[in-house]
Amino acid sequence: MNVSAAVTVEGFVAESLATHGRDPRHLLQHLIRVQQRFSYVPDAAVEALSAALDVTRTQVRAAIAFYAFLHERPRGAFEIRFSDNITDRMLGSRRLIRLLIERLGLMGLPAWGRDLIRSDGRVSVGLASCTGMCDQGPALLINGQAVTNLDAQRVDRIADLVQEGIPLDRWPGEFFRVENNIRRRGLLLGNPATDGAALRRLLDEGADAALAEVERSGLRGRGGAGFTTALKWRFCREAPGTDRYVVCNADEGEPGTFKDRVLLTDYADLVIEGMTVCAGVIGARRGFLYLRGEYLYLLPHLESVLQRRRAEGLLGARILGRDGFDFDIEIHLGAGAYICGEESALIESLEGKRGVTRKRPPFPVTSGFDDQPTVVNNVETFLAAARVVQWGGYWLRGEGTDQSAGSKILSVSGDCARPGIYEYPFGTPVHRVLSDCGAENTQAVQISGAAGATLSPADFDRIIAFEDLPTAGSFMIFDDSRDLLDMVRNFAAFFAHESCGFCTPCRVGGALLRNLVEKVVAGQGSEYDLSEIRHIGAVMRQASYCGLGHTAPNHVLNTLDKFPSIYRRRLAREAHTPSFDLDAALSEARGIAGRNDPGAHIHALSGETA
């Protein structure tokens, strides 16, 4: 917004290139800056970047079309995106979207890939996948900045501010306030303080000893898959390569997850310390923190933490005065692509490309960023690793179960009195979480996000642990007043929107599933459609190229098994009901023929022959 006439697109790109370099791997970062400055990526920027970075203009355009936050055509000077997770919808976001649309004089409703843009260019309204504010929604992004706790009054005020053209830095500060809402602290959240103790222990006792502590702790990745952290670090350390890289996956895109946002807010030092310890163990000199675009507001904070740590000798050249211990971290932004939470897609995105999953093997530990050995760990994993090296492996082992040492941080949202962040020892049953957060009459819990599992009350004695219910931390609660089909519908649309499009089953199957779910919602479904949903879901699970496609049908397959009534009560009676209205399709022909007699209607015809 506020594009001053003095700055040309070419001038802006030239400055970006001068400041941030001409490495083709910085393409995405340049594009994000151009998008933020001009509210789209003009052709002139495509040409300039293509010429300067030795990538084709087609590759530049392909990246723009891939990332949901980049656009080839102008959006509004105020670009508004409502978070469209099911938790936002449960908090009334649809009503607020309609209210804002009406106040701004726009027509229709935004949909995935279809933003409403006002003709004067002042404002546009679109949707975003879950923006990670589920405990304080409904939420939206305006020019990339998060606005929380929306209600009618706040939406009204936003409409006024937009109409008056007030720049964002003069908007009320409370609109942009993001609360941590930490409700239960355990091993990790108990103490945010750090003074570089883990790094000192690493230097005092050596990399082998530090890795042995991580091994002893039994720490497993907190991103959901649960790979043993020490093994990942060891593989990377021992893999042949000229350089090594440490990557922190802060692309917390799983709907309903927001704990990494809190960790990056209040525990950033520990997260960065964990990355630095990892660098010391594997011998890396460069690291990246891949921050999801939705958390743009955290960028200045994180940059300042990095800067302070450099000043304190905890990052950069000669860390803690040790010759040869050089490690620095760059923050790369994402731009609205769920798939980039998958580690190899994340690396593609770090290299400036479309976030399409790589073939594995080789795994990133042997061939990651720049085809060099790379450790990619979740925010929470690095935080835990820092403490493990500081306090020893037994410290983590002291809690949890045999196969799941330590604690898990949950992002609790949906129907409960106290949504927010809860840390529990692994082994905690689901019902304990429900009673702590004040959930009543719970019909279902969606654990580990849209890709996770739908739990019915029969599952509430099950425990959160890799051996029973593994989770990246998302915990969405639905009470008995909810129609779970709304959740299914939301997730089906989410996966169709977020499929990268590389493989056939996920690209086409995801869209077919979404359409079939919509058909059932519209009351046109039949038993046949339900069996089609199962059939397509099974093919996606079996045949997809990566985890996104494998898990994308979980929600619909789980609910068909556990909550069949949400589908059955919407079914039309017949075994087969076409979604296509043949009679309506003939209305144009009737008009041309000037007929409207019973013989010109298909129902009448079928009535005669029946």
Next chain:
Amino acid sequence: MSKTFKLDGREIPFETGQTIMDAALAAGVYIPHLCHNPEFAPHGSCRVCLVDIGGRQVSACTAAASEGMEVDSCSESIQETRRAILQMLFVEGNHVCPACEKSGACQLQAVAYYTGMLAPHFTHFFPRRPVDASHSDVIIDFNRCILCELCVRASRDHDGKRVFAISGRGLDSHLVIDSPSGLLGDSSFAAGDKAAHVCPTGAILPKGRGYETPIGERLYDREPISIVGDVRAHEEEVV
């Protein structure tokens, strides 16, 4: 002594580093595929070469062969999954076989026959896709593109031109051309490029030639794809 694995009960020899597909092709055993072409790095996107190894499904073109593994490529359940994947490809684009110049010499059609696919089954998306006839020698009909990226790879890795790329995501994924106008005629593409000769469907076709071989007498009209293999190996006969 060379190492072997079992493919549908048959012993297949392989060298370390070979994929299941490489070893099968070398042994003359057909595993259906669309995005795979041994001249280019394995891609793994179409998923048609899905095989089962002890209950786990992998794409034969990307999975490494290993000693003693038992691979199932022709059970009814694998064929059923392949049919569904092919049906998805058919409803995603606009594939009108009776009106297509490539009919009878199209790998999509031939693989569909091979798996016993009789109808597209799923609801058609009927996307609106343009035809690009701007080039003097070659026509691109995007309606028939199955996103196998063979032209992308051939242009980049063989021709050194980077004429093609995939843009968008999800169902909006589509082939794009690198030229100021986005049209093939304005690009550096030439009829002699490798990229002009790798399309498994009728999406990229030479201009000015049509129906030289009558329908009914074309490559896959005579023998199934499992016997005669990929269309690219028969280019002299079919165009």
